Amino acid sequence: TVYTLSCYVRSADPGRAWIGGSERWRIRFHFKPTGNKWMRIVGTFKTNPTERNFHLMILTESPTSGIWIDDVQLEEGDKVTAFQMPIKLKSGDVRIVVERAHVNPNLVPNSSFEEVHGNRPHHWMWDRRNTDATMTVDETIARSGKRSIKLTNGTPFGAHVYGWFGLVGSIPVKPNTAYTVSCYVRTEGAGIAWIGGGKRWRIRAMFPRVTTGGRWVRVWKSFVTEPDEKTFALMIVTESPTKGIWIDDVKFEEGDRPTPYVPDFEKPHPSLELELPPPKSVEHRGILFMPIWKPERYPIHEHVFAGEQVWLEGLLYLPERLGRAQLRVLIERTDTGEVVKRAMHEYDFDAGAYDVEIGWGCADADLARYRIRAWLEPVASKEGANVTATGQRKNILASAQLEFYLYSRRTVLAQIEKVRRMLAQLDDAIAKLQRRGEDTSYPQVTASIVRDFIGYALEDVNYGEVGRAWDAGVVMERLLRDELVQIENVLKGKA
Ligand SMILES: [Ca+2]
Known part of the structure; x- marks a missing residue:
């Protein structure tokens, strides 16, 4: 490249x-x-x-x-463009960015399983082989169109034991070229299952082992074809028990990252999707890593350690030219229903796919669960013309929403400050114990750990490691509280 x-x-x-x-x-x-x-x-x-x-x-x-x-x-590319500053949002700002999406062609036929022949999707094949696994076309659940496929499997993991679902024939590829395979998955736990294939079945984008919480999650893998690789056998394999995996919108494309999935069946409606991108990799003490902290306690789609700003990524798809329309955004708290922010972006929309980015400068936001709604509506002739008498919006062409707990910079700094105040209390209590000639070695160890932590946590916040700083803050608070209770008991003569 x-x-x-x-x-x-x-x-x-x-x-x-x-x-x-x-x-x-x-x-x-x-x-x-x-x-x-x-x-x-x-x-x-x-x-x-x-x-x-x-x-x-x-x-x-x-x-x-x-x-x-x-x-x-x-x-x-081979052209230099004007220098772009990374967008930094001031606290309280909302920014909506709409740009034509770059969409690579999808090399998979019937990729949304909408075309069904008998009991299987056209162009695809199912072989349960040595398992009791099943494949059905599910007409009640779909990410796009009306159908998805559902796999179940009751056979334990073992060597060469798997159910196989794959494309009939294989996809022509160019050698030494980057490709990306992706699909959307919804499951309560997929067991060991993946999409991929290729030579020696070396390409495997693993499905989530834990529940996707009723949502469709995109899994993907990029790879470079081998010097003699001219075809790619695309498949989905289940290797261990699962009650159900739904799969829809498979994509196989050239390039080293997945581009938006665009429906290939007839006349889809305008659609808007929003998602929370995974945290951006950060460099900290010379190491590059993705700051996901304790995902079992803070699932990444539910808890957003934003620090100073949160960006939602979305895709808007329009089957026909729309002309001028407004993309509107509303941010509200789910507990109080308070509208935190409204924003609007007017744009001349052609047919096709658009990347939508919604940024919110949330450095001072309270710790709460927030709902971000976005919708597209035609430009109204006068203010409020798109709202009916009962306050319902009419003419909404496409909409999407997301909910999550947000941890802002202020939230985390407040937690660190709380720990600092409790540490001062602990120092006082230790002094009291010393005056009474009590052994203070344990509380002193706690105080020294917490003192170190405060420095690290502030550093974490500045390096974008907000999740770790928050979690450590919660742990330190608990530690200090236990220590203070114990000392109080000693001072009262109970222990
Ligand atoms: Ca579908």
Whole structure:
């Protein structure tokens, strides 16, 4: 894939210095003297077939009196575009971004299982093999269209024991090329099951082992075809017991990430989907990781450790040109029903798919469960014309909503502050114990752990590790409370 790297440089005598990186630092774009002006350094390069990450660096290799560098940008394609600042929302701001979606073609026929021949979807095949597994076309549950497929399995996991559902024939692919396989899954626990296949069945996007909570969850996997791989056998395999897995909207596409699923059957309605993207990877103490903290206690679709801003991602699909319309957003608290924020974005919509992003600067939001609703409506001739006498909205073309608990920066800092106050109480209590000649070694250990934690937690908040800071705050509070109760008992002479 071709990428373009750019930055602005100002230096009268940069010496030997460059921006670049990659494997064995093979990409180097050298700085030139710019006098006292800012000049943009631009370079284009192509990644190797096996390259999945780019290690970016700026190196100075000989004397210079100083180099100023700003606005570093890495983008796909061979053209440099204006430098874009990452959007930072002020507390209370709501931003709606609507852009034409990039949608790669889907190489899977009948990918939503809408076309049924007898008791199986056209183009697909089911073989329960050595299991009691079942495959049915379910006409009561669908992510898009009217149908999905449902798999059940009662046979325990064992070597070469599985039920097989797959595409008849295989998908032609190009060697040494990135592809992505994806589908939507809904389950109360899928056991061991996956979508994938290919040579030696090496590609496996595992289905969730735990409940998806009545929601459709997209699973996907990207891979690069082998030098001699010209076809791909696509399949869904169940290897252990499950009461039910529903699958819909399968996609196999070129490229190293899944692009939106767009229905391929006739005349779908306008549709809007919203989802909470998984937390963005953060770099902390030199390690890159995805900050999901204790998912069993804080399921990621229910608890959002947003810190300063939360972004919802969505897809709007319009089968026909719509013209000017408004995408409206309402944020409300589910406990009090209070409307926290409204926002609107007017846009000239053609037929096709649009990426929708909704950002909320929530640094000061209370800890609460929030509902974010978004809907599309035609531009009203006058204010309120789209609302009926009973307050119901009419002419809503598509809508979606999400609910979650939100932990803002303020929420987490307040928890840390609470811990700090309790620590001061503990210090006082320890002093009292010491005056009475009691042993204070245990409470002192607790106090010292908590003192360290406060520093780490503040650092976590600043690095975007909001979930860990919150959870540690809750644990520290419990620890301090137990310790204070014990000391109180000692002081009262009970222990
Ligand atoms: Ca379907």
